[in-house]
Amino acid sequence: MGSNVSVGLLGLGVVGSGVIKLIENHQEELAHQLGCGVNVKSVLVRDTEKTRDVQIDRTFLTTNPEDILNDPEIDIIVEVMGGVEESYHHILKAFSSKKHVVTANKDLVALHGPELQEAATKNQCDFYYEASVAGGIPILRGIAEGLSSDRIQQVMGIVNGTTNYILTKMNNEGMPYEDALKQAQDLGFAEADPTADVEGLDAARKMAILGRLAFSTDIALEEVEVNGIKDLDLEDLKYGDKLGYTMKLIGFANCKDKKVEVNVQPTFLAKSHPLADVKNEYNAVYVYGEAVGETMFYGPGAGSLPTATAVVSDIVAVIKNIRLGVNGRQSVAPRFKKQLKAPDQRFGQYYLRLQVKDEVGTFSKISSLFNELNISFKRILQTPVQKHQQAEIILVTHQTSLSNFTTALERLNRLDAVIKVKSYYKVEGDAKNEMARSDQSL
Amino acid sequence: MGSNVSVGLLGLGVVGSGVIKLIENHQEELAHQLGCGVNVKSVLVRDTEKTRDVQIDRTFLTTNPEDILNDPEIDIIVEVMGGVEESYHHILKAFSSKKHVVTANKDLVALHGPELQEAATKNQCDFYYEASVAGGIPILRGIAEGLSSDRIQQVMGIVNGTTNYILTKMNNEGMPYEDALKQAQDLGFAEADPTADVEGLDAARKMAILGRLAFSTDIALEEVEVNGIKDLDLEDLKYGDKLGYTMKLIGFANCKDKKVEVNVQPTFLAKSHPLADVKNEYNAVYVYGEAVGETMFYGPGAGSLPTATAVVSDIVAVIKNIRLGVNGRQSVAPRFKKQLKAPDQRFGQYYLRLQVKDEVGTFSKISSLFNELNISFKRILQTPVQKHQQAEIILVTHQTSLSNFTTALERLNRLDAVIKVKSYYKVEGDAKNEMARSDQSL
Numbered sequence: 001m002g003s004n005v006s007v008g009l010l011g012l013g014v015v016g017s018g019v020i021k022l023i024e025n026h027q028e029e030l031a032h033q034l035g036c037g038v039n040v041k042s043v044l045v046r047d048t049e050k051t052r053d054v055q056i057d058r059t060f061l062t063t064n065p066e067d068i069l070n071d072p073e074i075d076i077i078v079e080v081m082g083g084v085e086e087s088y089h090h091i092l093k094a095f096s097s098k099k100h101v102v103t104a105n106k107d108l109v110a111l112h113g114p115e116l117q118e119a120a121t122k123n124q125c126d127f128y129y130e131a132s133v134a135g136g137i138p139i140l141r142g143i144a145e146g147l148s149s150d151r152i153q154q155v156m157g158i159v160n161g162t163t164n165y166i167l168t169k170m171n172n173e174g175m176p177y178e179d180a181l182k183q184a185q186d187l188g189f190a191e192a193d194p195t196a197d198v199e200g201l202d203a204a205r206k207m208a209i210l211g212r213l214a215f216s217t218d219i220a221l222e223e224v225e226v227n228g229i230k231d232l233d234l235e236d237l238k239y240g241d242k243l244g245y246t247m248k249l250i251g252f253a254n255c256k257d258k259k260v261e262v263n264v265q266p267t268f269l270a271k272s273h274p275l276a277d278v279k280n281e282y283n284a285v286y287v288y289g290e291a292v293g294e295t296m297f298y299g300p301g302a303g304s305l306p307t308a309t310a311v312v313s314d315i316v317a318v319i320k321n322i323r324l325g326v327n328g329r330q331s332v333a334p335r336f337k338k339q340l341k342a343p344d345q346r347f348g349q350y351y352l353r354l355q356v357k358d359e360v361g362t363f364s365k366i367s368s369l370f371n372e373l374n375i376s377f378k379r380i381l382q383t384p385v386q387k388h389q390q391a392e393i394i395l396v397t398h399q400t401s402l403s404n405f406t407t408a409l410e411r412l413n414r415l416d417a418v419i420k421v422k423s424y425y426k427v428e429g430d431a432k433n434e435m436a437r438s439d440q441s442l
Numbered sequence: 443m444g445s446n447v448s449v450g451l452l453g454l455g456v457v458g459s460g461v462i463k464l465i466e467n468h469q470e471e472l473a474h475q476l477g478c479g480v481n482v483k484s485v486l487v488r489d490t491e492k493t494r495d496v497q498i499d500r501t502f503l504t505t506n507p508e509d510i511l512n513d514p515e516i517d518i519i520v521e522v523m524g525g526v527e528e529s530y531h532h533i534l535k536a537f538s539s540k541k542h543v544v545t546a547n548k549d550l551v552a553l554h555g556p557e558l559q560e561a562a563t564k565n566q567c568d569f570y571y572e573a574s575v576a577g578g579i580p581i582l583r584g585i586a587e588g589l590s591s592d593r594i595q596q597v598m599g600i601v602n603g604t605t606n607y608i609l610t611k612m613n614n615e616g617m618p619y620e621d622a623l624k625q626a627q628d629l630g631f632a633e634a635d636p637t638a639d640v641e642g643l644d645a646a647r648k649m650a651i652l653g654r655l656a657f658s659t660d661i662a663l664e665e666v667e668v669n670g671i672k673d674l675d676l677e678d679l680k681y682g683d684k685l686g687y688t689m690k691l692i693g694f695a696n697c698k699d700k701k702v703e704v705n706v707q708p709t710f711l712a713k714s715h716p717l718a719d720v721k722n723e724y725n726a727v728y729v730y731g732e733a734v735g736e737t738m739f740y741g742p743g744a745g746s747l748p749t750a751t752a753v754v755s756d757i758v759a760v761i762k763n764i765r766l767g768v769n770g771r772q773s774v775a776p777r778f779k780k781q782l783k784a785p786d787q788r789f790g791q792y793y794l795r796l797q798v799k800d801e802v803g804t805f806s807k808i809s810s811l812f813n814e815l816n817i818s819f820k821r822i823l824q825t826p827v828q829k830h831q832q833a834e835i836i837l838v839t840h841q842t843s844l845s846n847f848t849t850a851l852e853r854l855n856r857l858d859a860v861i862k863v864k865s866y867y868k869v870e871g872d873a874k875n876e877m878a879r880s881d882q883s884l
Contacts, residue, residue, distance in 0.1 A: 018733075022591060022592075022733055025593075025733075026591060026592070026593060026733075029593060029658075029777070030591070032658070032774070032777045033590060033774050130588075136731075136733075136734040136735065136737065137588075137737060138584055138587070138588020138589060141583065141584075141587055141588050142580055142583075142584060142588065142739075145580070145583055145587070145755065145758075145759065146572075146579075146580020146583050146584065146755060147580060147751060147755065148475060148754075148755045148758045148759075149464060149468060149472070149750075149751050149752075149753075149754030149755040149757070149758055150464075150468070150751045150755075151467075151468060151471060216471075216474070274719075274740060277716075277719045282736075289578075289751065291460075291464055291467075291468075291578075291747040291748065291750065291751045292578040292741065292742065292747070292748045292751040293578065293741070293742050293745075293747075293748055294724075294740075294741060294742070295578065295579060295739075295740060295741035295742075296738075296739075296740040296741065297584075297737075297738075297739055297740075298716060298736075298737060298738040298739075298740065299734065299735070299736060299737035299738065300734065300735050300736070300737075303735075305733040305734070305735075306733065306734045306735055308591075308733060309589060309591050309592045309731065309733045309734040310591075311591075312590075312591030313587065313588060313589065313590045313591040313592075315591070316587075316590045316591055317587065317590075320772070324766070324768040324771060324772075325768075326766040326767075326768055329766060330762070330766075332474070332475050335471070335474045
């Protein structure tokens, strides 16, 4: 049995407490796998006097990061303090002191992952961040090792538990957005300020990380297009449901001919899609590989102990590397300089809801507009005439390029028969004929 | 760039052909990750003249295993020939010649995995078998690495695509077993002799492998209890559907207080269970960890290229180890001598279908029988009286021990009011009140 490996923890919030509990509770299992023990030697906190929900002797706590970063007995720094500036500098300092780093910090990895990886490799250090994407789901290892032999073409993720909880309530119970958000906050699934979640920024960070890994390229966070769920209309969700779709906030990453697109947007998923049944606060990542086909990894995307399992699995990997003497030698540099797809290289199906005048010839004008752009319809649903001689038309297109679809939107807005383009969303999967009965044509 | 690593292939069937295609097509990606190329140097076949669906020069083929096992230029043996005796000896021989082994052979690993692992470790060789369980799903790595920090309590798998296809047809279309089997055979999802699949033996092999890994113990194949799907009655599936359950062939492995049970049986899953939506020939493995909670890994369980991705990902792992000089040093020996649970340590809910006499007092007798054994009911469904003054009662119990349930069955069989215990199945998950309306009591 080798001597213990000492860990220094930066931060003692939700995830940090989980890491301490997990390491304590699973000491025997860890020792069996590693041939040595693991102990948390010191913890950086803001306030050493604060009452905490994890038992830890105050002598282990410090408010000075140097106590940890300069401690020669500490081999592994676990960064679970969050934020970007400070943690970035601590981690760089850790690498320059030849310490390995495990982090759960998606903001940091999304912004500075590639440079931190370079610094790690240069110093022959390990840098792992499994917990930064989809909490307890081992998706980064799944892609990097489990599917290492394949060429990944598409990644779709439900990677934000808050919005998935809200959307589940909206989809399944017809609950308005504000009420669902309130309930998520009451249950601790949403923060007091939910901006980063509901506007899709949190999901975008995770998609940048996933996209880099899946396509071996250097996607920057600002290249991830983002649309959130704040403006969703329950009416659209009801129409979608009738047509066989369920609304999810989907992180989408696709690579074709070495060109990539990464975005986060509310998306209508066919109910038969593996991601469509991922409910409440759960996360899942769907990976389509050229050879393997459809795979999906499902589990808890947040929470103290689930996220801690990812952090401690990373610690296990670092310690195995220490014992084999191979730290800093396993990361693979990106293979490609990223090339983003142009709008005419991006393809999708779209759901579109139009408020139209209930006049003879309206539908004919709309359909010839789409016809000119070579966009054909998969589904058409017209609602009964509403007040003021207006009607709503719901269209679902077949695959079309984003540039064509954008042109269609512009032309629709100029069409006299169209009062308003009320909403449009991307559609994924094939809803088959689930509600063929409800289709009506003008 | 290092020099090429040479692979010797034993077998050129469905999986072997996929391995050759994948290595050829992904040469650049492999070289980028590994810093060297990979080539298949020779292939053991029974007949070098046979026409094949993969392009390979006949000079690479041999009918003599020694040509491969004794070739000093070959570093990795990939065993995809199937069978047990011959492949076992080839692999042992490979280890004694210090060659690493990757196999897709579940029969072999289920029967001889632990001894082969010992031989590998003794010779400082790698032994990987990701493809032996659930084809393209990287579940063994998911457990061994992704969840290395957690204590796994339960594994439930849909690990046989043939039976899942048949059951999907039976569940969703009410198709009789024989027709569904025929359709599966026509589509290539079932073999001409489907015995190993439909009797659950194939799933049992995978569960033995999963159980060993998840609980770090030495489960033997013959300790896996097996029940197949051949005798399922569509009537039961209809009753289950009414009660909110769907029938699946579930491989079940549970560990509590270091005692394990592993079995394969047709099981009613609550429709809300993550495994309930796994359809057609797809596989999925649900893993419940003490800290992480519920996770699930989903994907194709068979097929040439999907299975080949698992094999080639293992080859990638071996080559990374070669380049780091750490082969044979990463496997973890089992931690526990297995202890099997006794029937009074095995708990479950059960579905039970009774044919009873339609007389006053029948239900009272049945319910007091269960009451004496401390078994309470979660759901009761009585069908209208059928011919000859007989009725059917469907019961779903709350959690009870297997020993208590077995006693209940024996006593029911002796009860005068009970004409016949028509069927009983284990139930997993909570179907809530999905069809509360249909409940009736006597």
